[in-house]
Amino acid sequence: VKCGGDWRMPTDQEISDLHNNCDWAWTTLNGVNGYVVRGRGAYADNSIFLPAAGSGYGTSLYNSGSYGYYWSSVPSPDSNRSDNYSWGLNFSSGYHDTYYYYYLYSGYGRYIGRSVRPVQGLAQ
Secondary structure (H helix, E strand, C coil): CCCCEEECCHHHHHHHHHHCCCEEEEECCEEEECCCCCEEECCCCCCEEECCEEEEEEEEEEECCCCCEEEEECCCCCCCCCCEEEEEEEEECEEEEEEEECCCCCCCCCEECEEECCCCCCCC
């Protein structure tokens, strides 16, 4: 809603597809570390850059330049924990994966600062 137009947060399936169906190359672009993520086959001409922007909590920024953490639009399927779980993507040099962020015991929840990479169009 805040992005306007038909921009929206990616679904868990779209995050999984990006992770599983693309080629990932760690690089530095304009002085910023991150991954160039390139499609395969018919989508080989398409790519995006995901900066390793780190994570925010309160007024502090952690792991900028070393790690990337990205939110999806999907909270936990467990309604008892939906305030603390959310599907996302994380990476560092030589590593990328998807998982549910969960920080119940450390006091973190979905309100911690993670990057957002909006997508356009209807959810698949």
